[in-house]
Amino acid sequence: MTSSEIFSIITFVYGAAAILYMVAWVFKKPLPGTLATATLAAAALGNLAGILLRWVESHQMGIGRPPLTNLYESLIFFALTIAVIYLFVEFKYKIRILGAIAGPMPFLAMAYASLPKVNTAIQPLIPALKSNWLIAHVMTCFIGYAAFTIAFGISIMFLVKSSGDAPSSGAQPLRMAGRIPAFDILDDLTHQMVTFGFLFLSIGIITGAVWANQAWGRYWGWDPKETWSLVTWLIYATLLHARLMRGWRGKNIAVLSCVGFVAMLFTYFGVNLLPGLHSYQ
Amino acid sequence: MTKSSNTEGFTRKIWKFFASVKLSVAILLSLAATSIIGTVIPQNGSAEVYIHQYGEVFFKLFNTLDFFDMYHSWWFRVLLCLLTINLIVCSIHRLTSTWKIIFPDHPSFDANRFQNAKNRQEWTSTSSPETLKAMYDPYIGKRFSISLTEKTKDGYLIFGEKGRWTRLGVYAVHLSIIFMITGGLIGSIFGFDGSVNIPEGQSTDTIFLQNDPTGKKLDFQIRCEDFDLSFYDSGMPKEYRSSLSIIKNGRTMAQKDIIVNDPLRFEGINIFQSSYGEMPSDRLTVTFTERESGLLYDVEAMIKKPIDMPGNSGKLIIEDFRTNFSYSGFNLGKTFICTMVPTGGEPETLLISVDHPRFDMMRQGDFIITISNIDFKYYTGLQVTKDPGVPAVYAGFLFMIIGCYITFFMFHQAVCIKLSTTGSGAQIELSGISGKNRPGMNAIILRMSNHLKRLSAA
Numbered sequence: 001m002t003s004s005e006i007f008s009i010i011t012f013v014y015g016a017a018a019i020l021y022m023v024a025w026v027f028k029k030p031l032p033g034t035l036a037t038a039t040l041a042a043a044a045l046g047n048l049a050g051i052l053l054r055w056v057e058s059h060q061m062g063i064g065r066p067p068l069t070n071l072y073e074s075l076i077f078f079a080l081t082i083a084v085i086y087l088f089v090e091f092k093y094k095i096r097i098l099g100a101i102a103g104p105m106p107f108l109a110m111a112y113a114s115l116p117k118v119n120t121a122i123q124p125l126i127p128a129l130k131s132n133w134l135i136a137h138v139m140t141c142f143i144g145y146a147a148f149t150i151a152f153g154i155s156i157m158f159l160v161k162s163s164g165d166a167p168s169s170g171a172q173p174l175r176m177a178g179r180i181p182a183f184d185i186l187d188d189l190t191h192q193m194v195t196f197g198f199l200f201l202s203i204g205i206i207t208g209a210v211w212a213n214q215a216w217g218r219y220w221g222w223d224p225k226e227t228w229s230l231v232t233w234l235i236y237a238t239l240l241h242a243r244l245m246r247g248w249r250g251k252n253i254a255v256l257s258c259v260g261f262v263a264m265l266f267t268y269f270g271v272n273l274l275p276g277l278h279s280y281q
Numbered sequence: 282m283t284k285s286s287n288t289e290g291f292t293r294k295i296w297k298f299f300a301s302v303k304l305s306v307a308i309l310l311s312l313a314a315t316s317i318i319g320t321v322i323p324q325n326g327s328a329e330v331y332i333h334q335y336g337e338v339f340f341k342l343f344n345t346l347d348f349f350d351m352y353h354s355w356w357f358r359v360l361l362c363l364l365t366i367n368l369i370v371c372s373i374h375r376l377t378s379t380w381k382i383i384f385p386d387h388p389s390f391d392a393n394r395f396q397n398a399k400n401r402q403e404w405t406s407t408s409s410p411e412t413l414k415a416m417y418d419p420y421i422g423k424r425f426s427i428s429l430t431e432k433t434k435d436g437y438l439i440f441g442e443k444g445r446w447t448r449l450g451v452y453a454v455h456l457s458i459i460f461m462i463t464g465g466l467i468g469s470i471f472g473f474d475g476s477v478n479i480p481e482g483q484s485t486d487t488i489f490l491q492n493d494p495t496g497k498k499l500d501f502q503i504r505c506e507d508f509d510l511s512f513y514d515s516g517m518p519k520e521y522r523s524s525l526s527i528i529k530n531g532r533t534m535a536q537k538d539i540i541v542n543d544p545l546r547f548e549g550i551n552i553f554q555s556s557y558g559e560m561p562s563d564r565l566t567v568t569f570t571e572r573e574s575g576l577l578y579d580v581e582a583m584i585k586k587p588i589d590m591p592g593n594s595g596k597l598i599i600e601d602f603r604t605n606f607s608y609s610g611f612n613l614g615k616t617f618i619c620t621m622v623p624t625g626g627e628p629e630t631l632l633i634s635v636d637h638p639r640f641d642m643m644r645q646g647d648f649i650i651t652i653s654n655i656d657f658k659y660y661t662g663l664q665v666t667k668d669p670g671v672p673a674v675y676a677g678f679l680f681m682i683i684g685c686y687i688t689f690f691m692f693h694q695a696v697c698i699k700l701s702t703t704g705s706g707a708q709i710e711l712s713g714i715s716g717k718n719r720p721g722m723n724a725i726i727l728r729m730s731n732h733l734k735r736l737s738a739a
């Protein structure tokens with residue numbers, strides 16, 4: 001079996017896990033929930049195996065480079081990190097309901113990776129990318145992105161719950177919102193995910209800067225991708241500080257977390273529309 | 282009110298303004314929002330391109346607002362400056378009160394502070410408070426940096442505390458920002474960023490800075506001994522490698538093969554492999570083909586030296602060379618840019634393509650001009666930089682990572698075990714408090730209570 005075949009299968013397993021999580025949420029039954037967790041864990045293991053296999057394959061082709069260097073590979077790694085971080089949160093906080101919103105995310109990343117316009121070939125590296133810093137840079141950035149993605153999911157739950165709890169709204173369609181964990185738990189979880197993501201995005205930007213200094217003699221060049229990662233970082237720094245202001249916990253933080261997520265998505269995908277060194281081809 | 286108290290009030294107001302987190306939220310958001318401008322508007326382009334793209338009016342407006350070089354604009358620097366002041370004032374303001382918490386004159390414990398802890402665990406034991414104290418004391422002593430036991434009227438209180446210093450983590454994060462901004466400032470004042478192309482076998486001591494065509498002289502020569510280029514089977518470049526020597530006062534001071542990602546460093550100056558290209562040799566042959574007769578005239582030529590065209594019809598000067606010249610969207614490949622001055626006529630610019638020799642026929646001149654017998658030599662494109670701010674910036678990087686780790690994942694924690702005598706043994710209460718009411722504290726108390734139960738059961 002090739003790594004690409006594994007990834008196609010894994011995409012469906014992620015999809016199945018996502019559906020099971022939603023079923024568990026809607027019907028509030030323990031069995032689909034347990035199944036969902038098992039399916040997601042299996043998908044994550046398969047995902048990891050596929051990445052390792054792709055690494056081996058690149059060696060067999062005589063190219064020999066870590067599978068983290070183009071849009072396709074980054075999406076696959078992204079899916080894995082989201083799944084692993086989510087599973088960790090589920091295990092630690094025993095909150096399976098988050099799976100209904102975090103579960104579909106690895107599936108979406110994998111589905112995007114399988115679009116025909118995404119190049120799946122294992123290609124050799126251009127000279128500028130040949131560096132050990134590449135692995136450190138890409139991995140830390142994507143761990144940060146994954147944490148922000150889960151924080152976004154939690155914030156969406158927060159906003160759904162707060163609109164569902166509003167006395168004026170017809171509560172019927174949002175009955176399920178009542179099963180969402182309490183506000184302070186969601187707020188705290190968002191904060192935990194944001195701090196985790198902030199640390200890793202900081203390390204990601206820093207390793208990128210050290211690498212750029214080694215390759216091009218400048219640690220910062222206001223390249224669009226660099227700038228957008230800084231914008232993302234600044235938005236999350238704002239969030240951390242806004243939490244210190246009176247009355248800013250809760251809804252405002254959830255909104256900022258969503259804004260940060262949009263900036264992160266733009267850093268990841270949108271910047272390719274702008275000219276610069278970083279664009280994934 | 283006297284004048285002095287008036288100014289005092291004013292200073293205090295300024296201080297309070299700069300000490301506020303509200304201001305920092307505003308500054309951080311402004312920095313995020315304005316940084317986007319420079320990613321949407323290409324930076325440091327030429328005025329013509331901007332006018333073409335945005336029109337005269339917007340060009341003037343954007344130019345006034347420094348949008349074409351916004352990261353070096355006065356207003357962006359003002360934002361960074363405000364951030365720095367905000368950071369310093371806020372840190373001093375907070376540190377003066379935090380310092381006493383972190384380094385108190387007399388560390389003291391107050392059992393009342395644990396009264397309201399929600400994480401309290403209670404259980405009973407058949408052992409007496411004395412026996413339990415003897416078991417728990419060393420455990421707490423090992424696990425916490427400060428521990429203390431107090432006798433109460435019906436038992437003991439054991440306190441443990443650690444991680445006071447982690448309250449300093451956030452100051453490391455904030456200090457790191459100051460280091461980075463300072464390092465950036467040092468680099469922009471005392472550093473430079475230039476580039477130079479050196480053909481194989483030649484040396485130079487002059488590099489060219491961005492936006493400064495005059496060139497900057499280094500106090501040593503860079504010599505390119507050799508340039509090598511390798512390709513993957515697909516034709517993608519695999520590696521550029523330049524063998525460089527540094528020559529100072531006639532002596533070779535350093536030698537290294539550089540590739541992308543592995544520069545040569547000499548006296549604080551870094552030399553990076555950044556690009557490459559081909560350069561024609563000085564001597565070449567220009568062939569004039571007379572359109573009517575088909576007669577060929579070969580003339581030996583040198584770049585920048587005027588040559589006579591056949592039949593005294595004018596002069597031709599080879600001005601410049603491009604590896605890839607694009608003409609109306611068509612790539613002419615290797616192309617010489619020449620000036621032709623017909624006798625008694627106006628000078629005219631000609632493009633003589635080496636790869637497309639028939640291109641000059643379209644000009645419909647009396648002669649069709651081609652250039653041949655050219656030896657091409659590789660030149661290496663080097664980036665030459667100096668940035669004395671890097672150590673400060675890197676120190677900032679280190680502080681940022683360590684500080685964030687401490688702030689996010691470590692915290693100031695204190696626990697209290699209350700042992701009181703009951704009829705047959707002891708009642709045990711364990712509770713903990715933490716710097717920011719971390720949920721992590723609850724997990725710690727739970728784990729500790731399990732451990733303590735096992736200790737006393739054994």
Ligand code: HEM
Pocket residue numbers: 195237240241244299300301302305364367368371372375451454455458685688689
């Ligand atoms: C780019 C700039 C900055 C970064 C990256 C940054 C980073 C941080 C981080 C990571 C925290 C910890 C938050 C938490 O525990 O959740 C924090 C806390 C804090 N920051 Fe900043 N900060 C910046 C600028 C500022 C500025 C300009 C001020 C000025 C008022 C400020 C004031 C504070 C205060 C008062 C705290 C809370 C400290 C505490 O909890 O005791 N920060 N900052």
